[in-house]
Amino acid sequence: MSQQPALELSQRSRWAKDQAISFLMQQAVENRGVISLAAGLVDEASLPVSECRTAMNDLFSDDARARHALQYGTTGGADVLREQLRHHLARLERCSVEQLNLDVKQLVLTTGSQQLLALVADALFDPGDICLVAAPTYFVFLGVLNGVGARAIPIETDARGLNPQALDAELTRLDAAGELPRVKLIYIVSEFENPSGVSIATERRREVVALAKKWSRDHRLFVLDDAAYRELRYDGEARPSLWSFDEARDTVILAQTFSKSFSPGVRVGMGVLPKSLVGPVCDLKGNDDFGSPNLNQHLLATVLASGRYESHVNEVCAAYRLKRDAMLAALDHEFAGVPGVTWLRPEGGLYVWLTLPEEIETGFSSRLFQLATKTHRVMYVPGELCYPAGTAAVRKNQMRLSYGVQDAAGITEGIRRLAAAIRELQT
Ligand SMILES: Cc1ncc(COP(=O)(O)O)c(C=O)c1O
Structure with missing residues (x-):
């Protein structure tokens, strides 16, 4: 068999290799039926048809x-x-x-x-x-x-x-x-x-x-x-x-x-x-x-x-306000008073940033990510992706949760599943 010539890619294509966004999109496709609190997609129902x-x-x-x-x-x-x-x-x-x-x-x-x-x-x-x-x-x-x-x-x-x-x-x-x-x-x-x-x-x-x-x-x-x-x-x-x-x-x-x-x-x-x-x-x-x-x-x-346009934005904001409140209420319900678990209350946007106790890692290869996606069927974005890799700033015990895509019931169920995965890890 003749040898294939080597593939000579540019330095820039090597620098662009293995971006987290592609892995996340792949996970979303492979794990159908998983409640995604990861995707930063916007609310389907309020798109301006x-x-x-x-x-x-x-x-x-x-x-x-x-x-x-x-x-x-x-x-x-x-x-x-x-x-x-x-x-x-x-x-x-x-x-x-x-x-x-x-x-x-x-x-x-x-x-x-x-x-x-x-x-x-x-x-x-x-x-x-x-x-x-x-x-x-x-x-x-x-x-x-x-x-x-x-x-x-x-x-x-x-x-x-x-x-x-x-x-x-x-x-x-x-x-x-x-x-x-x-x-x-x-x-x-x-x-x-x-x-x-x-x-x-x-x-x-x-x-x-x-x-x-x-x-x-x-x-x-x-x-x-x-x-x-x-x-x-x-x-x-x-x-x-x-x-x-x-x-x-x-x-x-x-x-x-x-x-x-x-x-x-x-x-x-x-x-x-x-x-x-x-x-x-x-x-x-x-x-x-x-x-x-x-x-x-x-x-x-x-x-x-x-x-x-303005009236559309008002409608979109009203819809997201309800979703944000659903996520904050679900977090309160599952995590209020749990030591080491904190989150920020956003005044807008699509995300809630959750910090877990120091010893709970959230990355793609962590037990929590596996448990959450495979067993409890809920997905989030590991917080460590949001820090420049290899720097002292990286924290491994955080996650980004999005209320963009799910409806209020999906958000509540998603947070319930996430809490179950975290509890399972702690027992
Ligand atoms: C902070 C931030 N900047 C820029 C973008 C890019 O969005 P788009 O290219 O759709 O305008 C996004 C999309 O999620 C974002 O979250």
Whole structure:
């Protein structure tokens, strides 16, 4: 038999190998019948079927508009949507469009905010460069950093989000070690963080932006404000964004998405970029796809113009509020008073972050994960995935629970099963 020639893959494909997200998706497929509290998918019942039907009918009632939407678009995105998003952003920021101080070209439309995160990583990092990340953080972004050979350094957080003093201390340490030139970005999921549910405190937002500017000595240190869950607030007052504290608009990149508040199938995300990054990000995007799906952008523009978007978001929030409350009630029921078991109460988003006693590990190869998925048929995301691997920050006794997909009964049953698995482990 003749020998097959060796497969010579790129360094980047080796860096991207074995991402946790693929393993999790695989587990979900292989373990049908398991109640998934792992998936960060959105609530099926509240997807905007009638809003999209009406908008599509409207768009397709005019041949010229429909043809325009069915044609390729531009790399930066459809102008009609970018202009609307400027107004949308002004509403979220509670200011006038003029006060935004933002050229419409600084709004770059992407295939979900995930693409924006990947493009920013591509634009900033050479192998060995450094990204400072809140610990814990969005594990898919850790995969993106791995994929470009960047080093993720964890920064301590608490119930008020990333700690600016710890950030300053780490930057001081990196400076002393001669590594400051390699630090390019601070990454924070600012609202109802995936995975912890925490929103960084307002004062800390101001401090983080000030620190990024203070340490931008020979090169600019950017902040990536990933506000994917911003519009999913169920209680309390909205906070000013990290981006709003960057008055010069040269330091903070704001990433938002319509996947959570509207539909992930439509997959429209946006980046609000400092002027200096618009060219580099669009150049990379040009190589990638020279424009995200135009039809989806025109569909979203039609929905926004119809005024139906806001009422949809209100409905979605009402549905998630009930689910969040169901999960918190179930956790109370199963774990109140159990030593070493704690969780945070999120004001929005899709996640509850659960900490177990130190000795209970939650990882893919742990007894708990096996017991939970195989015997009790419930799945969660192991918390250790949300820390940069191999760092001292990694904690093995935590998990991310999502109330996005299940209905209230599924959530209650899921938490009951999880508690049963944990009890079984302790006996
Ligand atoms: C924190 C965070 N950022 C970004 C994304 C990407 O979402 P999308 O690409 O659908 O906008 C997600 C998706 O779950 C997320 O949780």
